[in-house]
Amino acid sequence: MRTLFKTSYDTDINLFRDWSQARWYLALLIILVVLPFFLDIFWLGEMTNVLIWAIAGMGIMMLVGQTGQASLGHAAFLAVGCYANVLLQERLGLPFILSFPLCGLIAGLAGVLLAIPTTKLHGIYLAIGTLAISILMDDLIVVAAPLTNGVIGLMTPSITIFGISFDRYAELDRFYWLVLVITLLVVLAYRNILRSPLGRAFAAVRDSEVSAQAMGVNVARTKAVAFGISTAITGLAGALIGYFLTTFNNETFNIIISIQMLLMIVIGGLGTIHGAFFGAIVIALLPQAIAMGRDFIGNLTGGGSVAIPGLESALFGMILIVFILFEPMGIYGRWVKIRTYFELFPFARRDMFRRQRSYLKTERMR
Amino acid sequence: MDVLQLIVSGLANGCVYGLIALGFVLIYKATEAVNFAQGDFMMLGAFITLGLTNQQFWGLPFWISVPIAIMIMGVFGYLLDMIVLRRMFGQSQIAVVILTIALGFVLRFAAGLIWGHEPKSLESPIAGVDVRFGGVVLGMDEIVVIVVTILLTVALYFYFNRTKLGVAMQAASQNQLAAYYMGIPVKRVHSLIWALAGMVAAVAGILFASKGSIDPTTGLLGIKAFAAAVIGGFGSLPGALLGGIIVGLIEPFASRYIAAGYSQIMPYLLLFLILVFRPHGILAQVHRKKV
Numbered sequence: 001m002r003t004l005f006k007t008s009y010d011t012d013i014n015l016f017r018d019w020s021q022a023r024w025y026l027a028l029l030i031i032l033v034v035l036p037f038f039l040d041i042f043w044l045g046e047m048t049n050v051l052i053w054a055i056a057g058m059g060i061m062m063l064v065g066q067t068g069q070a071s072l073g074h075a076a077f078l079a080v081g082c083y084a085n086v087l088l089q090e091r092l093g094l095p096f097i098l099s100f101p102l103c104g105l106i107a108g109l110a111g112v113l114l115a116i117p118t119t120k121l122h123g124i125y126l127a128i129g130t131l132a133i134s135i136l137m138d139d140l141i142v143v144a145a146p147l148t149n150g151v152i153g154l155m156t157p158s159i160t161i162f163g164i165s166f167d168r169y170a171e172l173d174r175f176y177w178l179v180l181v182i183t184l185l186v187v188l189a190y191r192n193i194l195r196s197p198l199g200r201a202f203a204a205v206r207d208s209e210v211s212a213q214a215m216g217v218n219v220a221r222t223k224a225v226a227f228g229i230s231t232a233i234t235g236l237a238g239a240l241i242g243y244f245l246t247t248f249n250n251e252t253f254n255i256i257i258s259i260q261m262l263l264m265i266v267i268g269g270l271g272t273i274h275g276a277f278f279g280a281i282v283i284a285l286l287p288q289a290i291a292m293g294r295d296f297i298g299n300l301t302g303g304g305s306v307a308i309p310g311l312e313s314a315l316f317g318m319i320l321i322v323f324i325l326f327e328p329m330g331i332y333g334r335w336v337k338i339r340t341y342f343e344l345f346p347f348a349r350r351d352m353f354r355r356q357r358s359y360l361k362t363e364r365m366r
Numbered sequence: 367m368d369v370l371q372l373i374v375s376g377l378a379n380g381c382v383y384g385l386i387a388l389g390f391v392l393i394y395k396a397t398e399a400v401n402f403a404q405g406d407f408m409m410l411g412a413f414i415t416l417g418l419t420n421q422q423f424w425g426l427p428f429w430i431s432v433p434i435a436i437m438i439m440g441v442f443g444y445l446l447d448m449i450v451l452r453r454m455f456g457q458s459q460i461a462v463v464i465l466t467i468a469l470g471f472v473l474r475f476a477a478g479l480i481w482g483h484e485p486k487s488l489e490s491p492i493a494g495v496d497v498r499f500g501g502v503v504l505g506m507d508e509i510v511v512i513v514v515t516i517l518l519t520v521a522l523y524f525y526f527n528r529t530k531l532g533v534a535m536q537a538a539s540q541n542q543l544a545a546y547y548m549g550i551p552v553k554r555v556h557s558l559i560w561a562l563a564g565m566v567a568a569v570a571g572i573l574f575a576s577k578g579s580i581d582p583t584t585g586l587l588g589i590k591a592f593a594a595a596v597i598g599g600f601g602s603l604p605g606a607l608l609g610g611i612i613v614g615l616i617e618p619f620a621s622r623y624i625a626a627g628y629s630q631i632m633p634y635l636l637l638f639l640i641l642v643f644r645p646h647g648i649l650a651q652v653h654r655k656k657v
Contacts, residue, residue, distance in 0.1 A: 117641075121641060123460065124459055124600070127460070127463060128593075143631075259467055262467075266464050313475065314471055314474070317468035317475070318472055320464065320467075320468035320471075321465060324468070325450065
């Protein structure tokens with residue numbers, strides 16, 4: 001275990017704790033950059049999918065993990081980002097390099113607009129309110145058919161930046177690198193927000209709204225900003241999902257996706273960037289893992305592959321139940337525990353991560 | 367005449383929503399947890415009855431399988447709390463929400479595996495019988511739904527306010543630690559309330575299955591019941607029924623008088639408006655939170 005000797009106040013908010021940590025992340029980055037040379041088309045596509053879901057995960061993580069506002073409606077903002085991006089390109093003829101940031105901005109504004117009435121709501125009521133948003137968005141897309149083409153859906157145009165094609169099929173490796181760059185930028189922005197006063201305000205609101213207020217944090221404004229940033233990142237992810245799928249309609253971003261997004265970051269580990277990535281890996285690769293397992297069992301029994309409808313979401317649900325019961329801090333929490341065990345070996349104790357239990361008092365009074 | 371029939375069918379639908387909402391409210395009232403799988407409980411209750419009654423499966427007489435199904439759902443609720451949810455004691459509300467959402471996924475899958483994914487209808491003696499009231503033709507199923515719901519709500523209301531166990535349940539919700547000091551077995555009370563919610567869900571499921579066909583995704587109806595519970599005021603039993611009836615009545619009228627495409631969003635629009643302007647529902651029970 002490395003002991004950190006703090007010689008300046010900046011040590012507390014540095015991007016990396018020390019040089020060895022920075023080197024590990026650099027190594028990871030290099031691996032990610034050279035990945036297209038080693039993977040075949042299929043797995044590169046899956047990798048791109050993981051990165052896109054990680055961006056979406058960071059979007060919802062900003063709200064749920066950092067600010068403590070549960071949202072079951074983030075698929076609506078995936079939809080906003082996706083439709084905004086395509087419509088800006090098709091109707092206004094904007095290039096990708098302009099329409100992409102703009103779609104994030106539009107999704108962010110939509111989020112702030114939603115936040116103004118909903119910031120009054122707490123916990124469970126907020127979850128229900130955002131759930132309603134997600135359902136309404138589905139129908140709204142159908143109603144706005146002249147713009148959104150309703151249930152038939154839209155096709156995403158190919159990406160071209162300064163004459164270089166980033167087509168999702170023809171130039172998959174370039175598309176992957178583009179997504180990787182966007183992911184990196186989002187991670188950097190996320191980290192920087194967290195160590196700024198705004199990020200501290202988010203954490204204060206998450207831990208206790210009343211004490212945040214007492215510390216001089218404007219709770220309503222902070223929540224609205226958190227909504228805005230969160231939905232903006234989600235909107236960017238939505239645009240990328242549009243490119244990845246190439247066609248989409250009102251069903252693409254339905255309520256199930258909303259719920260899955262929340263479940264994804266819980267499995268990964270709430271409140272950490274790592275959690276968003278771990279969750280994205282689970283959600284993006286689970287269908288492949290099931291397909292492979294099915295083939296394996298099919299070969300083993302010689303009965304060919306068997307298809308069980310709904311198996312995917314059921315497995316997902318079971319994994320989630322196991323995590324909530326036995327590892328509420330998610331995959332990242334488990335990773336931290338294992339690492340701490342080895343760092344402190346043989347001094348790690350079982351109760352080091354024991355959580356304080358609180359007894360419930362009602363919010364309803366009569 | 368036409369309007370009257372719309373009202374009755376709306377009322378009957380609304381009563382089913384109200385019964386599911388009642389399940390939400392029961393659990394919320396006693397444990398402060400929100401059971402997102404309540405709709406799937408209803409689906410499960412309906413399928414258990416169907417599995418016991420229909421000729422395709424066990425072929426028991428309807429009136430024998432109904433109490434058995436209600437009992438099974440009660441035991442299911444009790445065990446679920448004892449084995450799974452008791453571990454969540456003292457954790458955040460959202461964790462329970464996520465757990466029950468995941469549980470819903472699993473239940474839907476299990477039901478599909480056992481009873482198949484295609485829609486099925488319950489062979490119930492109240493299905494498809496007409497009753498005439500001075501020129502108005504009403505379905506027997508609709509009338510039974512309304513009557514049963516009203517009886518059940520009144521019974522539960524008195525249970526909560528007049529019986530010792532009911533008051534103990536409220537106490538356990540208001541302050542777990544204080545209730546425990548007063549000698550209330552908080553954990554067992556929680557399990558009992560889940561059992562009760564399971565039984566109410568089974569009743570809702572049987573009534574719903576008598577009105578039409580069911581399939582494993584029927585549980586998603588729970589979202590509408592959710593809207594109902596919020597509109598009426600989470601934590602209020604009469605509020606849940608009121609909310610259910612409002613949602614039930616809006617639907618047929620909206621689909622009749624409002625252009626298609628807009629009509630199905632009306633319940634959620636109302637939910638959203640209620641949340642914005644009266645966040646704790648029509649019969650609100652929440653006041654300012656103390657630290």
